[in-house]
Amino acid sequence: QVQLQESGPGLVKPSETLSLTCTVSGDSISNFFWTWIRQPPGKGLEWIGHIYHSGGATHNPSLRGRVDMSVDKSKSQFSLKLRSVTAADTAVYYCARWAGWIDFWGLGILVSVSS
Amino acid sequence: DILMTQSPLSLPVTPGEPASISCTSSQSLLHSNGHNFLVWYLHKPGQSPQLLIYLGSNRAAGVPDRFSASGSGTDFTLKINRVEAEDLGVYFCMQSLQTPYTFGQGTKLEI
Numbered sequence: 001q002v003q004l005q006e007s008g009p010g011l012v013k014p015s016e017t018l019s020l021t022c023t024v025s026g027d028s029i030s031n032f033f034w035t036w037i038r039q040p041p042g043k044g045l046e047w048i049g050h051i052y053h054s055g056g057a058t059h060n061p062s063l064r065g066r067v068d069m070s071v072d073k074s075k076s077q078f079s080l081k082l083r084s085v086t087a088a089d090t091a092v093y094y095c096a097r098w099a100g101w102i103d104f105w106g107l108g109i110l111v112s113v114s115s
Numbered sequence: 116d117i118l119m120t121q122s123p124l125s126l127p128v129t130p131g132e133p134a135s136i137s138c139t140s141s142q143s144l145l146h147s148n149g150h151n152f153l154v155w156y157l158h159k160p161g162q163s164p165q166l167l168i169y170l171g172s173n174r175a176a177g178v179p180d181r182f183s184a185s186g187s188g189t190d191f192t193l194k195i196n197r198v199e200a201e202d203l204g205v206y207f208c209m210q211s212l213q214t215p216y217t218f219g220q221g222t223k224l225e226i
Contacts, residue, residue, distance in 0.1 A: 004163075045207065045218040060215040094164075101154040101211040103175070105163040 002026040004095050004106035012089075012113050018082040022095030022106060029053055029071065033098035034078040036069070038091040039108075046091075050098050051078060085113045117142045117210050121219035128224055134195040136222045138208035143188045144171070152212035155184055155193050158221075159204035167206075168193065198224070 008020035022034070036048035049059030051069040059067040068081040082089060092108040118141035128134045144152045151171030158164040166175040168184040171191060181196035195202055203226065208219040 044220050045209075047214070047216040047218075058214055062215065101152075101166070101169050101209070102156075102164075103166050103169075105165075107163050 002097055002104040004097065004104060006093060006095050006106045006109040008109060008111070010109070010111060012085055012111060013115050014086055014113055015084055018080070018085050018089060018093075018111055018113070020080045020093055020095070020109065020111070022078050022080075024076045024078070024097070027097075029073055029076045029078065034069075034071065035096040035098045035102060036080045037094045037096060037102075037105075039094070040088070040091040043091075048080065048082075048093075087113050089113050116215055117144075117213065117217050119208055119210055119217050119219040121206075121208060121222050123222060124220060125223050125225065128198045128226060130200055130226070131197050134198050134202075134224060136193045136206050136224075138186075138191045138193070138219050140189045140191075140210055142212075144191075144210050144212050145188050146212060151187050151191070152210060153186070153191050154209045154211055156207050156209065157202070157204050158207065159201075164207075195224075200226075 003025045005023045012018045030053045033050040033052050035050040039045045051057040057069045066083045071078045090113045092110050094108045095106045096102045097104045120139045122137045153171045155168035156164045167178050172184045184193045186192050203224050205221045205223050207221040
């Protein structure tokens with residue numbers, strides 16, 4: 001059974017960079033796309049983007065180029081960086097595996113943007 | 116972006132009774148390969164969302180057969196034959212046809 005675990009700071013200051021890591025266990029990271037999704041409080045889910053194990057990535061244009069994603073195969077981890085955050089970036093962030101659709105999700109991590 | 120609309124947003128149910136959730140997309144999710152790129156998930160409190168249905172009507176591994184899904188193009192339905200207490204949570208649909216992938220608002224199934 002594939003398991004994913006998000007980790008990172010729960011609080012980020014406005015204008016700074018949100019950084020999260022997802023650790024994958026139960027399967028090799030050297031397959032599939034690896035995905036980030038978020039859900040602001042009281043709002044719907046938003047697909048942030050995904051990255052292939054070899055590094056090719058696609059992200060949601062709504063984030064206006066603030067997103068960077070990377071994969072570290074040696075650690076079975078993939079990461080998200082979201083630059084220049086504002087309060088609107090406060091959300092539960094999920095990492096997930098993409099196999100044509102999302103088949104496994106992490107539990108999610110709440111990240112608040114506040115000074 | 117493809118807009119996904121679910122109804123109802125809240126669904127009171129009685130254990131043992133059937134339940135049905137609708138998901139509508141603003142564009143057809145039917146690919147030229149004949150598959151509908153529509154997925155259903157259940158998010159139980161305190162757990163990760165779990166995959167129920169993929170490609171419109173295919174149950175994921177381990178999903179009980181009381182769950183079924185149908186539809187094509189822009190209109191889709193998830194049905195629970197007889198609701199059990201463990202089925203409570205938020206159900207949501209997602210289109211996986213084109214980026215940015217988009218989600219329905221979620222339907223809260225509750226007693």
